[in-house]
Amino acid sequence: MAGGHGDAKVEVFDAEEDVAVALAKYIARLSDVHTKGKGLFTVVLSGGTLIDTMRKLAEPPYLDTIDWSKWHVFWLDERVVHKTDPLSNYKLAYDGFLSKVAIPPNNVYAINDTLPAPEDAADDYEACLKSLVEKKVLELSQVSSFPKFDLMLLGMGPDGHVASLFPKHPLLEEKNRWVTYIKDSPKMPPERITFTFPVINSSAYIALVVTGADLAKAVHIALGNHEPSDILPVQMVSPEGELTWFLDKPAASKI
């Protein structure tokens, strides 16, 4: 089923396997458009279940047909831990996806895990993005002046959080920083860095990939017809470009 919600496109698939198939097709199409059009493709990954749902990209036909050499990969949020730590979003993405495809290692922009203080790690990642703007790997949005990524792949937690932007947290209101930090994340581990909403919402394309019955309540709040109470972080996702929700039936069961 496909439908619209405001400016967003909402696609509901029978099962998680069908979401994985559709997501790979969607990403491959955008990769083709951007690599042929401007010679590179900037992609932002989340952690969590998203990485497993991307699994079809590391299989034929995509494994051999996507121009991986033109991909540049970033993280929407990262835990301030070593890259070998089981809690690292980099490790999750490396083990489940990056180690299986031919993206040049120099095009993979992981957190600097030698910096133990979250504020330093956030400053360092923001400086990395700024240097990539100078090198013309990243462009700035003409609307917001924040960096404009080609594609952001977002997951969502059962509390409606996206990236490391949690309900009722002051970071939801950040208006200036590109990358910021949190030391009191309600989800472990507490110290993380995260893109801010101005950056998220400057994207050309955002896919919100949400599977599983435990997310149905937050999906209902975000997409159902009822009076809003507290706004969930996921409801603040509103890109300059195109937003598409990829849902399986269990996640969409309360809409």
Ligand SMILES: O=C1O[C@H](COP(=O)(O)O)[C@@H](O)[C@H](O)[C@H]1O
């Ligand atoms: O902590 C995080 O949680 C969200 C959602 O993860 P999921 O396991 O519920 O899919 C994730 O998108 C984010 O990147 C991660 O750091």
